[in-house]
Amino acid sequence: MNTNKHKLYLIPTPISKRKKNVALPEHTLEIVKSLNCFIVEKPQTTQSFLQWIKHPTPPYKMTMRVLNKKTPDQEVYSFLKFLKEQDVGLMSEAGAPGVADPGAKLVKLAHDNDIEVVPLVGPSSILMALMASGMNGQSFTFHGYLSLNESKRVQEISELEQESAKKNRTQIFMETPHRNEQLFQLLLNKLRPSTRLCIASNITQKDEFIQTKTVHHWKQTEEPDLHKKPCLFLIYSGNG
Template identity: 50%
Template sequence: VGVISEAGCPAVADPGADVVAIAQRKGLRVIPLVGPSSMILAVMASGFNGQSFAFNGYLPIDPAERTKRIKMLEQRVYTEHQTQLFIETPYRNAKMFEEILRTCRPQTRLCVAAGITCKEEYIRTRMVQEWKKHSLPDLSKVPAIFLIYK
């Protein structure tokens, strides 16, 4: 049995983890194969702390809960000096982008890494206050990773 992911990394924030868990319970051999991981590539391209980072998967869909989580992650950036990564489904990328710009401090840096290794690849790092001065890219059809750091 093989598990392949079109973006990200199989079994990391991916339903493939359930398949791997079943295989582990059955005592089957699990062989992770080397390949590009959009999370690691995003950290590499962001210019943020690569010594300490946390992948937080998907944030809550509920707007109030999502705002609360973004604030909590931003606080970790400043208190723990840790890069915070999270992902969103393409059709909700614009809302996530706007929420980050509304919620985070002006000096917080935001990297948006979308479609990594694909033709439509987009990777850009700016402070929140700088993002607000530019038109936002259309990420409605592209898997994206959002990273924040101080």
């Protein structure tokens, strides 16, 4: 039974701040504007987002703490005091908090302490990429980041391709933006020519790029500009 009256709100944030491209639901905006305490991956990004939605509280009256991949577990645990005193908003640098994001630690802490967790409606680049890929949306797996070790990465790519063919499953993964181009080339070199590869870059931005081609056709196409852009990679070797 949940005995704590306060809540942890999971706030999805778009990459693009152009209103014509992304319109957050009114309910989401109302909740965010009511909060004055935030646990965030990157304060600058959060401040830009709050300014974009015209949050009524000035920054100096807000409580903001950082939770990124370098935050020690002990410090994450210290955030529990905020959750017990007031409603708190959790924000990733971009996208959905807790998904390929260190904020998952705080969500687990909230559940472990009977604090209600409320996901708010907003953009999800993973689902948007899957929707636009033309690949199997009935069976898919998100793997986050592949290994940094190149030999392990090659093995992972081979295993994902084999599993896709065997289970008719779409495989979704991502890369740190400055390594996108290296991963793209590796996929072209290691995947079968008939495997379908979707590149989904800068979703919701003005230069959004989403295209699906077989590896064979990608090799005959001018390489897309993926440098330092948030990007998702999807592969599919099934029969669907």
